[in-house]
Amino acid sequence: xxxxxxxxxxxxxxxxxxxxxxxxxxxxxxxxxxxxxxxxxxxxxxxxxxxxxxxxxxxxxxxxxxxxxxxxxxxxxxxxxxxxxxxxxxxxxxxxxxxxxxxxxxxxxxxxxxxxxxxxxxxxxxxxxxxxxxxxxxxxxxxxxxxxxxxxxxxxxxxxxxxxxxxxxxxxxxxxxxxxxxxxxxxxxxxxxxxxxxxxxxxxxxxxxxxxxxxxxxxxxxxxxxxxxxxxxxxxxxxxxxxxxxxxxxxxxxxxxxxxxxxxxxxxxxxxxxxxxxxxxxxxxxxxxxxxxxxxxxxxxxxxxxxxxxxxxxxxxxxxxxxxxxxxxxxxxxxxxxxxx
Ligand code: HEC
Ligand code: HEC
Numbered sequence: 001x002x003x004x005x006x007x008x009x010x011x012x013x014x015x016x017x018x019x020x021x022x023x024x025x026x027x028x029x030x031x032x033x034x035x036x037x038x039x040x041x042x043x044x045x046x047x048x049x050x051x052x053x054x055x056x057x058x059x060x061x062x063x064x065x066x067x068x069x070x071x072x073x074x075x076x077x078x079x080x081x082x083x084x085x086x087x088x089x090x091x092x093x094x095x096x097x098x099x100x101x102x103x104x105x106x107x108x109x110x111x112x113x114x115x116x117x118x119x120x121x122x123x124x125x126x127x128x129x130x131x132x133x134x135x136x137x138x139x140x141x142x143x144x145x146x147x148x149x150x151x152x153x154x155x156x157x158x159x160x161x162x163x164x165x166x167x168x169x170x171x172x173x174x175x176x177x178x179x180x181x182x183x184x185x186x187x188x189x190x191x192x193x194x195x196x197x198x199x200x201x202x203x204x205x206x207x208x209x210x211x212x213x214x215x216x217x218x219x220x221x222x223x224x225x226x227x228x229x230x231x232x233x234x235x236x237x238x239x240x241x242x243x244x245x246x247x248x249x250x251x252x253x254x255x256x257x258x259x260x261x262x263x264x265x266x267x268x269x270x271x272x273x274x275x276x277x278x279x280x281x282x283x284x285x286x287x288x289x290x291x292x293x294x295x296x297x298x299x300x301x302x303x304x305x306x307x308x309x310x311x312x313x314x315x316x317x318x319x320x321x322x323x324x325x326x327x328x329x330x331x332x333x334x335x336x337x338x339x340x341x
Pocket of ligand 2: 262
């Protein structure tokens, strides 16, 4: 019997799990409906990982649980902090034993919408991405099979896993549930949203002048476009003549992708300093100074990056507009906070 069960498990593991949903028979399965802000499309939710309350709750616990790191010292939330828009205030966030990787921890704001993940767009699903910090030496330096064994001894996690996915806790459950939680991290209630989509008069004159600069007079919105302030492409914005990080070229091996990085969302941008893939720019004022300079001459620099000059007041207006993208209800939402507190 035991043998049959485990061979079914192997079959399930190999089959891509496409029938998981139809096999759910737990009484606890409660579909979860995302609250989509006005002006936002519906994010794509994978067939085999539809959102339910118990999946999200399990994922939230794992996201905040240091048990995922090899010495139980840090969790996902050590580098993706809710109060900082699920980013960090360090240039490079330390992993276990203070080990440092090479990139700045990005925000997880509206990550459900990202067609690719990581600064170079290496991965296409959140489920795959979960494995990166778990296994990477400068992050958790752990092994997901070992973590599964450890969690299987925990009665609470074991029960939640059955409730959520109708199976024992394993790599499938860990990667799926954390992704389910991440897909709920939707932010669309900033001052900007209230002004533009909810038709409330909340933005002051300076902020509106900044908005005009951003959308009309400057090129910002040609890359930071649409509801999530990104056109989801990779671009070079001229930070260096020579980059130490090869950017998207790491993935495609193409010369034209050298030092190309994903255009990041600007939502909650006032909370996520320092900026850029390497955290090399400390403030929004300095980001604007960078763009005013027209950037360094990199062969892949976008032609949209051209020098311009703002007055002191305009510079302040633009910063004030960017601050309107902070969503206080997002960073204080109790559904996203540490469940162990
Ligand atoms: C030590 C700090 C650290 C820890 C711990 C960490 N991350 Fe990250 N995270 C990063 C960095 C740095 C990147 C960017 C890496 C890159 O682009 O190569 C990143 C990228 C991501 C992305 C991609 C976002 C995007 O839009 O491209 C997601 C999603 C993510 N992390 C989720 C998680 C989850 C889930 C965990 C826990 C399992 C976790 N992170 C743990 C630092 C961390
Ligand atoms: C050609 C496309 C393009 C244009 C135009 C552009 N950006 Fe960017 N922006 C990017 C890319 C790509 C990055 C990330 C670069 C990196 O990580 O090295 C970025 C990063 C940023 C960041 C830091 C984001 C973070 O989370 O670290 C801010 C802020 C920003 N841009 C604001 C602006 C403003 C304001 C303008 C207009 C003056 C503008 N951008 C114009 C492509 C562009």
